[in-house]
Amino acid sequence: MSDQTPRAEPLLELRGISKSFFGVQVLREVDLDLHSGEVHAVVGENGAGKSTLMKIVAGAYRPGEGETSIDGEAVAFHSVREAQQRGIGIIFQEFTLLPERTVAQNIFLGREPSQGLRVDRRAMENKTRELLSSLGVEGLSPRAVVGTLSVAQQQIVEIAKALSLDPRILVMDEPTAALSPHEVDSLFDRVRILQQRGIGVLYISHRLKEVFSIADRITVLKDGRRVDTVASSDVTTGDLVRMMVGRELDHYFPDRAAPGAMGDVKLRVTNGGAGMLHEVNLEVRAGEIVGLAGLQGSGRTELARSLFGAVPFERGTVEVDGSLTKVRSPRDAMSLHMGFLTEDRKSEGLVLPHSVRNNALLALRALRPSRRRAVNSAGPVSVADLSKRVDVRAASLEQEVRYLSGGNQQKVVLAKWLATRPDVLIFDEPTRGIDVGAKAGIHELMRELANRGVAVLMISSELPEVIGMSDRIVVMRGGTVAGELPAGSSEQDILLLAATDAEQEAS
Amino acid sequence: MAQRTVPQPLNLRERYSSFVSASSGGPITAVLLVAFFGAWALVAATGGDFMTIDNIRSMLIRSVALGIVAIGQTLVILAGSLDLSVAYLVSVTAVLSSVIMDGDPSRIAVGVVVVLAVGALVGLVNGLVITKLRVNAFIATLGMALILKGLLTASFDNFSGAVPEEYQVLGYGRIGPFPWAVLLLAALGGVVWYMLNRTRYGHHLFAVGGDFDTARLSGVRADWVIIRAHIFCSLTAVMTGLFIVSRLRAGAPWVGPDGAYDLQSIAAVVLGGTALAGGRGGVGGTIAGVFLLAILDNIFNQLGVNTFLKDVLRGVVLIAAIAIYAVQRKRAGR
Numbered sequence: 016m017s018d019q020t021p022r023a024e025p026l027l028e029l030r031g032i033s034k035s036f037f038g039v040q041v042l043r044e045v046d047l048d049l050h051s052g053e054v055h056a057v058v059g060e061n062g063a064g065k066s067t068l069m070k071i072v073a074g075a076y077r078p079g080e081g082e083t084s085i086d087g088e089a090v091a092f093h094s095v096r097e098a099q100q101r102g103i104g105i106i107f108q109e110f111t112l113l114p115e116r117t118v119a120q121n122i123f124l125g126r127e128p129s130q131g132l133r134v135d136r137r138a139m140e141n142k143t144r145e146l147l148s149s150l151g152v153e154g155l156s157p158r159a160v161v162g163t164l165s166v167a168q169q170q171i172v173e174i175a176k177a178l179s180l181d182p183r184i185l186v187m188d189e190p191t192a193a194l195s196p197h198e199v200d201s202l203f204d205r206v207r208i209l210q211q212r213g214i215g216v217l218y219i220s221h222r223l224k225e226v227f228s229i230a231d232r233i234t235v236l237k238d239g240r241r242v243d244t245v246a247s248s249d250v251t252t253g254d255l256v257r258m259m260v261g262r263e264l265d266h267y268f269p270d271r272a273a274p275g276a277m278g279d280v281k282l283r284v285t286n287g288g289a290g291m292l293h294e295v296n297l298e299v300r301a302g303e304i305v306g307l308a309g310l311q312g313s314g315r316t317e318l319a320r321s322l323f324g325a326v327p328f329e330r331g332t333v334e335v336d337g338s339l340t341k342v343r344s345p346r347d348a349m350s351l352h353m354g355f356l357t358e359d360r361k362s363e364g365l366v367l368p369h370s371v372r373n374n375a376l377l378a379l380r381a382l383r384p385s386r387r388r389a390v391n392s393a394g395p396v397s398v399a400d401l402s403k404r405v406d407v408r409a410a411s412l413e414q415e416v417r418y419l420s421g422g423n424q425q426k427v428v429l430a431k432w433l434a435t436r437p438d439v440l441i442f443d444e445p446t447r448g449i450d451v452g453a454k455a456g457i458h459e460l461m462r463e464l465a466n467r468g469v470a471v472l473m474i475s476s477e478l479p480e481v482i483g484m485s486d487r488i489v490v491m492r493g494g495t496v497a498g499e500l501p502a503g504s505s506e507q508d509i510l511l512l513a514a515t516d517a518e519q520e521a522s
Numbered sequence: 523m524a525q526r527t528v529p530q531p532l533n534l535r536e537r538y539s540s541f542v543s544a545s546s547g548g549p550i551t552a553v554l555l556v557a558f559f560g561a562w563a564l565v566a567a568t569g570g571d572f573m574t575i576d577n578i579r580s581m582l583i584r585s586v587a588l589g590i591v592a593i594g595q596t597l598v599i600l601a602g603s604l605d606l607s608v609a610y611l612v613s614v615t616a617v618l619s620s621v622i623m624d625g626d627p628s629r630i631a632v633g634v635v636v637v638l639a640v641g642a643l644v645g646l647v648n649g650l651v652i653t654k655l656r657v658n659a660f661i662a663t664l665g666m667a668l669i670l671k672g673l674l675t676a677s678f679d680n681f682s683g684a685v686p687e688e689y690q691v692l693g694y695g696r697i698g699p700f701p702w703a704v705l706l707l708a709a710l711g712g713v714v715w716y717m718l719n720r721t722r723y724g725h726h727l728f729a730v731g732g733d734f735d736t737a738r739l740s741g742v743r744a745d746w747v748i749i750r751a752h753i754f755c756s757l758t759a760v761m762t763g764l765f766i767v768s769r770l771r772a773g774a775p776w777v778g779p780d781g782a783y784d785l786q787s788i789a790a791v792v793l794g795g796t797a798l799a800g801g802r803g804g805v806g807g808t809i810a811g812v813f814l815l816a817i818l819d820n821i822f823n824q825l826g827v828n829t830f831l832k833d834v835l836r837g838v839v840l841i842a843a844i845a846i847y848a849v850q851r852k853r854a855g856r
Contacts, residue, residue: 124725125737
């Protein structure tokens with residue numbers, strides 16, 4: 016597709032877009048154009064200005080300077096609604112669906128077909144069915160309540176919602192963040208349908224591999240400036256990374272543990288079961304990083320939550336350091352020297368309006384007195400040292416964590432657990448939504464912890480991460496362990512194990 | 523792209539779930555029935571009258587004052603807001619209308635129009651302060667309550683004015699066996715139910731209460747949805763005031779706070795299954811909540827329960843109801 020991209024009149028043209036918030040320049044003179052039937056990816060580290068640029072396109076922000084034109088005609092949007100009327104649809108990074116309302120009510124929110132005052136429910140539901148079937152989706156009822164749907168189904172509703180406006184331009188901000196690889200494929204099939212209809216797609220993602228498989232052209236942003244726009248067939252991942260960070264990352268992943276370096280089994284589950292989990296057998300050794308792979312809904316996060324006592328095991332046994340024990344609550348787990356970095360750091364990992372210091376001390380302050388004494392007896396805990404160790408970049412330790420980037424927030428969560436001197440650390444999607452530079456930093460920290468004898472269990476949807484980091488790969492499927500693979504297994508091996516009989520999800 | 527229309531028949535489960543979500547307050551209706559028959563048995567066993575036309579009619583009439591304003595409160599709570607100024611607005615309405623009418627039938631219309639205008643203004647100010655000045659609804663409407671209270675007590679300290687006899691039809695008149703006021707409540711409930719479940723405004727109200735930013739980013743004029751809910755809520759407080767003054771024949775500054783319409787209306791709304799956080803619930807549940815409170819009152823009165831103990835029991839019922847909702851939702855996993 017890339018050979019047909021530059022044509023006479025771009026569908027959307029941005030010229031010299033600048034924007035600043037409270038004196039901080041977020042975008043500087045960014046140019047971008049988008050043609051009909053093109054997928055144009057925008058990549059860049061967190062804080063590079065991608066989301067701000069997209070919000071300007073969508074009318075949620077007004078640019079400080081610069082011009083936007085559609086079909087060569089200058090436009091200036093004062094609201095999302097105005098942008099919608101000019102044919103711009105947007106799918107925001109965070110889902111914007113109402114869990115209590117039905118699929119049809121969500122899709123037509125704000126534009127309900129009506130006769131006089133009355134909403135024409137039948138028309139609304141029929142149009143919803145048409146939209147869904149035009150996306151190749153069957154079996155999703157317009158009357159289904161959105162909160163009961165899977166993440167992948169919700170994403171489909173989100174896309175249908177954007178399409179209900181019949182847009183000519185569709186902006187997708189990190190659409191695959193919550194999807195498993197197999198769901199990503201079906202999303203891309205849908206994007207290609209849109210492309211064939213002549214819709215121009217602006218596609219933002221952190222996942223470079225995906226960008227290559229879907230985009231015709233790629234624009235790289237760095238520190239609010241456009242570095243370059245290239246045809247995706249002309250560049251490699253290495254080129255893109257170099258443009259994004261201004262240097263080549265020579266090591267994507269730190270070295271694995273030496274074969275003899277692992278210690279005793281720290282954590283062992285035998286025939287564990289709770290909720291959807293059944294017959295789970297798993298062990299993690301001191302000094303080892305175990306990667307936990309599996310599709311969305313395979314029970315990875317559920318396993319982590321049960322290990323940490325958030326949803327305690329109902330069946331089976333748990334051994335910590337070789338002795339049988341029960342983990343009935345996160346508090347129990349912490350007493351057993353465990354830590355858990357949750358998938359959703361904003362709502363479960365951090366108190367956003369509190370300072371770096373208070374967040375870093377949150378878990379330590381909650382420890383049982385006996386355990387806290389034990390931690391302190393190994394020397395006083397210094398937040399300054401901790402944050403230096405995890406390399407948090409904050410204005411000061413008193414800065415509220417909500418102002419930090421995703422990567423720095425994750426480092427604060429890590430500092431919070433390191434303060435309790437854990438022996439077992441569970442990471443759920445440790446680098447989701449984090450830029451390349453911070454990602455490498457977190458990977459190095461994880462390996463360093465393992466080298467010091469911490470047992471690490473890492474859940475990840477990003478297969479390169481699982482492969483690059485793990486000393487051993489455990490694959491889950493349908494609520495139990497489907498199998499185990501050695502370090503360095505291929506993506507195919509993992510997918511074969513993970514997806515053998517899991518085709519029913521997300522179509 | 524050829525677009526196909528495949529009309530799919532709805533299965534029973536979907537029909538049922540759509541009915542329940544549309545009518546709202548499934549469980550409260552069951553509780554109400556149980557309470558009703560339980561009360562009947564209890565009162566009958568102790569030698570009182572429960573199932574008489576007079577007693578039922580009196581319960582219904584007692585429900586009207588709270589019911590009307592609770593319908594308005596439902597709207598603001600669904601929108602994710604709250605109104606604590608309704609009690610004093612009830613007083614302002616009662617006093618102002620009775621002073622304006624002053625026993626003269628030809629001034630009924632003027633009185634009603636003036637208080638409705640005052641109500642609309644109060645609602646508009648509440649709504650604007652909450653949405654445009656971004657003052658928390660609790661504080662904004664508490665402030666409005668204090669302002670109304672101050673203005674009122676500075677000017678009046680007892681029953682003032684009088685409503686003409688013709689006007690008292692609202693409080694005492696009947697069509698056949700049905701009191702006017704009860705029919706009015708039923709009509710208002712019906713109109714609001716339709717508005718919530720069948721009109722665009724209703725869809726937008728649920729959306730704004732469910733997630734303000736989502737609604738705004740979907741092109742809903744979210745601020746105005748909230749402002750309109752506040753105007754509507756204040757108008758229902760005015761209607762309650764107009765009803766009360768027709769029963770009392772003259773307005774006094776304490777009629778609103780004495781009825782505790784602010785907290786009682788919120789209690790009825792949450793008792794009816796509407797989430798205090800907004801976005802979930804409906805008017806059917808609220809009316810059931812109002813009736814439930816009325817039945818409790820009736821039992822307490824007939825059994826001669828001590829006034830203070832009554833409040834204790836009301837409190838227990840309220841907390842128990844909300845706890846049951848919370849547990850149910852947790853079980854349903856949502």
